[in-house]
Amino acid sequence: MVSAQNVGGSSPRVVLVVTDGMRRDFISTENTPVIANLKSTGTWFASHRSVFPSCTRVVSSSVATGCLPAKHGLAGNSVCLIEDGKLTLHDAGKPQFVDDKRRLTGRVLNIPTMAERLASMNGAIIFNNVSPGAAYVHDPDGHGHVYHRAASYGPGRVPINGPNALDIVQGIEGDTAATERFVDEVVLQRRPTLAVLWLSEPDTTQHITPLGSPRHLEMLRQTDRNVARVLAAVSQCREEGEDILVMVASDHGHETTVDYVDIAAEMVDAGLKRSLDSDDVVVAPNGTAALIYVDPGQVSDIEAIRNFLESQPWCGQIFDPQNFRDVGIPAGGNLAFGVAMAWDDGTNEYGVPGRSYAVLSANGQKKPAGCGQHGGLGRYEQSPYLIAEGRGFKAGETVTSETSAVEIAPTVLHFLGRAVADLDGRALQELN
Ligand SMILES: [Zn+2]
Missing domain, CATH: 3.30.1360 (Gyrase A; domain 2)
Incomplete structure (x- = not known):
């Protein structure tokens, strides 16, 4: 069904894990020991920010393109589009949003995504367990593979059905199932140039549970274990000689x-x-x-x-x-x-x-x-975290200058030797 490629380190590749909604001040040896330890083997970005609005679909578009909403064109988690001359409210999280946006404005995003830029070099595979709309903005025009519980698509937006679809639920149970499959199938076997795992926790739990409550802290620990599963697989591939950049991040915090x-x-x-x-x-x-x-x-x-x-x-x-x-x-x-x-x-x-x-x-x-909740400019919703580990990043280094979600794509492209001018973000290797 799938074939291993690039075994033996023939081409560099990137593994990005996003733990949705995790606040930087909740990274600790008690609650997230694996992520906390990654600070000692990678570079920690101590002033990392989200974008505005600090909503998942907006940040996802910024991660995918390396640009702020002003350039990529998705203004919010919910937006108005002009339909028959009238302002019409659209929920960008719905599965059909990308089609509505394309029909009404001509394009889903105004800037190519990483999936598009990497299509000719062993491509991108995205596993995503947040809203369908947030998943599909990673690759709205179908250049790579996007797996989501609502529907999954391959190149050309050809649906992926049957046992190859991603039949999971939102929340930790689905996150863990997605992680296990991502590790076995994507990191270890298919080995795309860009592999993205976007987990729904701790965001899902934080929306319905007080921050700092026992249930919330337990969710941080379980999410940390999912990050550990991915890092273990990356270690295995690096031992085989592969050149892999790992980025572990969140998209926004919560207030x-x-x-x-x-x-x-x-x-x-x-x-x-x-x-x-x-x-x-x-x-x-x-x-x-x-x-x-x-x-x-x-x-x-x-x-x-x-x-x-x-x-x-x-x-x-x-x-x-x-x-x-x-x-x-x-x-x-x-x-x-x-x-x-x-x-x-x-x-x-x-x-x-x-x-x-x-x-x-x-x-x-x-x-x-x-x-x-999140979306605004509060101190803590604007304090997600970011760690980069691999070639170009010093172990145990802390970068204090401000960074944001738009820096991820330029950093990935720089690592792969595919630097692109005119993105809003910078390649973080240059700050390190
Ligand atoms: Zn989010």
């Missing part, structure tokens, strides 16, 4: 949610939006951030919306098209405001710092307040 805000309902009450379902003003919820779209044909007083937002206790920072570029938000599509919800360094019941307001999701579904 404790203090309350959920129904921004759309508050705007209706304030007379700034016709009704909850109206398309004059549409709020796209993004966890602890929101994207607010305004139809200029229906709304003349955008300043009234800004004044309303500025006066709300839940509003942290407001961005508009004049300063979108500063924070990496894509302009156009009638996007009028990016809002990062207010946050502080207060602690939760387990003494874990970082609290933020969150935006009620479009379906009105509240995740429990007191649990984790």
